[in-house]
Amino acid sequence: MPTAIEFFKMLPKTNCGDCGFPTCLAFAMQLANQKTKLDDCPHVSDDAKTAMAESSAPPIRRVTIGKERTVEMGDETVLYRHERRFDHPTAYAMIINDTMTDTEIENKLARFGELSFERIGETISMDLVAVRCDSGDGARFATVTGQAAALGMPLMLMVRDPDCMSAALSVVPDQRPLVHGLDRPLGMAGLAKAHGAPMALRSNTLDGLVELVENARAAGIEDLVLDLDVSTSRELLEMGTILRRNAIKRSFRGLGHPFMVCVPDDDHGTTMALVATMKYGSLVAFEDIGPEKALPLFVLRQNIYTDPQVPIQVKEGLYPINDPDNSSPILFTTNFSLTYFTVASDIERSRVPVWLQVVDTEGLSVLTAYSAGKLTVDHVIKAMDASKAKENGSDMLIIPGMVARMSGKLQEASGMRVIVGPRESSGLPRMLKDL
């Protein structure tokens, strides 16, 4: 991204205010922060616009696959998630090959649909169906593509013969599938262009990718996904890191495109999928994957792509742990996910039945929330009223040791027997057992 000064040089410096900002410098600063766009200045020259568009283009091109339902990839801006965040989660595709019987295909598509889980308020699932032509028969490939398209998911079409690709594309003419020509990627350039579809380029070397990208661009295709044809996690990690670093640091612009990898259905393949998810992969295509591997993989993606600036929050409410009844104590904590997970797991470990009251503190931890006035006696009482905590549990209320100071007031306001718990959650098992 150009700096404010670089933008400023391009502007007319008349401070006319037509852009909505008082001065050209103010406008330039907004541009540098990506808060506004250059088009808002009606006086900037076309040459300047072209020059700026060039240097303000995202370091990694944003590529969209699909039409109604889409997968977005690329457009990342950092090397490490703590620097800002990773924006577009790795997409996962299941490969269907057209030599399978119709029943096998139906079963695999059904399993594709079953790889979907609910977790902390999000659905985590597979994202695309890939159809690969192993039969060499365009008509068959087109039929299977139609079957897969019926799911309504974004598609990837994989075949080296342009005639077969053409047959499949005619079934989904405007669905913008990712067009993958396997080891003859450029053969698909004409078709990808005609259908306005993104295209995948496969090579096992960076030099090979550079050449493919140059040729594809020369043919007028910009929406490119690089398929790293690698066999070890190490090559995947190294090539992926080089691609991302070059793009972000702008030391080489030729490979500023999202990348993908195809993995086999074995431990090694799953390991590569995990590596791709952590280290910059935009798309992983699986020959197959079972739920016992898919769930940990999906959760890893959810974890890594969490915005570090927005704490994950648990829903406010009363959570039963270890089968509590109306003689079990109530213990409260905040809705910051990490706090909640730690406290819940320590209570579980104690095997003592407890009602865990989560109080909405906007994702702050106990001490931070208390200091910020987001965890007061009022907040706790309100949360317990809303969840009918008192009707469910006993009259004993255990409070975090960090907020021992509110015990008196809380006892008064709640009419409950308030007990101050440990300062650290790790002390809970011991304290609960001793109750």
Added chain:
Amino acid sequence: MPFLSFEKGTTNRPMVAGEVLDTLTDYPEMAARQFDGRIDTPEAWAQAWVGIGADAICLRLISTDPDGDARPPEDAADMVTRVLKAVDVPIIVYGSGNPGSDAKVIEAISATAGRVVLGHAEEETYRTVAATSMAGGNPLIAFSNLDINLAKQMNILLTDFGMDLGTVIMDPLMAALGMGLEYSYSVNERIRLAALSGDRMLQVPMLCDAVPAWQVREASEEGPGLGDPSERVAWWEATTALAALLSGADVVIIRGARAAGIVIDAIEDLMEVA
């Protein structure tokens, strides 16, 4: 950063430490099954780990807990000696986590010397462990609570106390997959980056414990469409360990034999010279 050969490369292959407990109370059945009955004694268990390919053993002396089995520190030292005899890999030894007894246990086992790493020193209680470490020449684990500044603070405290950072391994607390893994992943990366850009107080090896993955309910619960729980928990733990390794860990502690197999293969694959 880890495993990148075009940088200086990873000269020391990361290590896998297999978990051994001195009691099977509370040890999950699903994990026990993976060892074909070879976990009746810590010695046999440690040997089983070496057979699997573990580079080290992590021995937790749970039964020294005065609120539990209350085994005396001398028994614990005896057990460490027996495990040392049974295998020739380094042994990371933890007490029961009870502050009332851990210092005495650590003191007792340091007399066994040799390949013993002492676990662990915390901000509140580091003095005894550090003194024991310095007296016996055993490296120690410096534990901190998921924060780069606390990790650094711990190392500064130890240095001020007189320790050589060359005998410190830091444990910045690895949160398991689905339990805040992303925090640990970023804390580890920041520790690594700070060390590489010259922060001397963070230039020590990093240990991450993947075993808390076993406490995650989703990892091993039964349910429709969730597949085999024992395979799922293996991937849950392996994923936690792999995230630790890619973000900078030099040692990972693993409970499951199946997970350890996955991680050992993954390290091999990441170190593979093309």
